[in-house]
Amino acid sequence: MFENLSERFDRAFKVLKGQGQITEINVAETLKEVRRALLDADVNFKTAKEFTTKVKDKAIGRNVLTTVSPSQLLTKICHEELVELMGGEHEDINFKGNPGIILMSGLQGSGKTTFSGKLANWLKNKQRKNPLLVACDVYRPAAIDQLHVLGEQLGVEVFSNREEKDPVKIAQAAITYAKSNGFNVVIVDTAGRLAIDEKMMDEIAAVKQAINPTETLFVVDAMTGQDAVNTAKAFNDKINFDGVILTKLDGDTRGGAALTIKTVVDKPIKFVGTGEKMDALDIFYPSRMADRILG
Numbered sequence: 001m002f003e004n005l006s007e008r009f010d011r012a013f014k015v016l017k018g019q020g021q022i023t024e025i026n027v028a029e030t031l032k033e034v035r036r037a038l039l040d041a042d043v044n045f046k047t048a049k050e051f052t053t054k055v056k057d058k059a060i061g062r063n064v065l066t067t068v069s070p071s072q073l074l075t076k077i078c079h080e081e082l083v084e085l086m087g088g089e090h091e092d093i094n095f096k097g098n099p100g101i102i103l104m105s106g107l108q109g110s111g112k113t114t115f116s117g118k119l120a121n122w123l124k125n126k127q128r129k130n131p132l133l134v135a136c137d138v139y140r141p142a143a144i145d146q147l148h149v150l151g152e153q154l155g156v157e158v159f160s161n162r163e164e165k166d167p168v169k170i171a172q173a174a175i176t177y178a179k180s181n182g183f184n185v186v187i188v189d190t191a192g193r194l195a196i197d198e199k200m201m202d203e204i205a206a207v208k209q210a211i212n213p214t215e216t217l218f219v220v221d222a223m224t225g226q227d228a229v230n231t232a233k234a235f236n237d238k239i240n241f242d243g244v245i246l247t248k249l250d251g252d253t254r255g256g257a258a259l260t261i262k263t264v265v266d267k268p269i270k271f272v273g274t275g276e277k278m279d280a281l282d283i284f285y286p287s288r289m290a291d292r293i294l295g
C-alpha cells in the first residue's frame with residue numbers, strides 16, 4: 001500500500017541528511033520533492049501545494065526551538081499534516097437505532113456489495129449485532145444473487161424481493177421485517193451504475209429520504225484516484241453521505257484518493273477494504289495511515 005509514495009517521501013527527506021538546520025533553501029528543495037511525490041500519487045495540485053506550504057511554515061517556525069535533526073523535524077511535521085489531511089481523528093459509523101439503518105451507495109464495481117457483506121460480518125462478530133442484509137438492486141439479478149451467496153457464507157439473512165421493482169418499497173419492507181424479527185441493524189445495498197447518472201442518483205436519494213438511515217456510506221475504489229474524488233463529490237452533493245469506504249487498498253493504489261477525499265467532501269473515511277475476503281476490512285485511522293506512508 002502506497003509503497004511508491006513512501007519511497008518518494010523517504011527520498012525527499014534525504015536532501016536534509018547531514019544538514020545542521022533547516023534553511024529556506026534546503027526546506028524548499030525537500031518540499032519540491034514532497035510536492036512532486038504527492039502529485040504523482042494523484043493528489044490534486046491545490047491540495048499538494050497547500051500541504052507543502054503548511055509544512056514549510058511550521059518547519060521554519062519550529063526550527064530554532066528544537067534539538068532534533070532537520071529530517072526528523074520535517075518527518076514529524078509531514079506526519080501531522082498527513083493526519084490532518086485525512087481528517088484528524090477516526091470517526092465511527094453510527095449503527096445504533098431500533099434498528100440502526102446503514103445505506104450503501106457508490107458506482108457499480110466499487111465494492112459496495114462486498115463491503116456490505118464485510119460490514120455485516122464485522123457487526124455480527126465484533127459488535128455482537130444481528131444484522132439483516134437488504135438487496136435493493138432492482139436492475140441486476142446477479143447482484144441479488146451475489147448478496148445471497150455472501151449472506152449464506154456469513155450466516156446472515158438476506159432480504160430481497162425479485163418481483164418488486166421499486167427499491168424504496170423493498171427497503172421499507174425490509175425495515176418492517178427487521179423490526180418484527182429481531183434484527184437490530186439493517187444494511188441496504190443499492191444499485192450502482194458504471195458512471196454517474198441522474199436516475200441512479202434520484203433513486204438513491206429517494207431511498208435515503210424514505211428510510212432515514214442512521215448512516216449513509218459512500219463506497220469507492222481507491223485505485224481510481226482523482227476519479228474517486230470527483231465521484232465522491234457528485235454523490236455527496238446529491239445525498240450528503242456521512243462517511244466514505246475506500247476499497248481495494250490492497251491493490252497497487254497510489255494514495256491520492258485517501259489523501260484528498262476528506263478535503264474535497266469534508267466527510268471522513270471510516271473503513272478501508274483490503275481484499276476480497278469477508279474479513280479484509282480495517283477501521284480507518286488517519287494517524288496509522290500516515291505512519292504507513294512515512295514508513
Ligand code: GDP
Pocket residue numbers: 106107108109110111112113114115192247248249250251272273274275276280
Ligand atoms: P459493487 O458492484 O459495488 O457491488 O462491487 P462488488 O462488491 O461486486 O466488487 C467488485 C469487485 O471488486 C469484486 O470482484 C470484488 O471481489 C472486488 N473487491 C471488492 N472490495 C475489494 C477490496 O477491498 N480489495 C480487492 N482486491 N478487491 C475487492
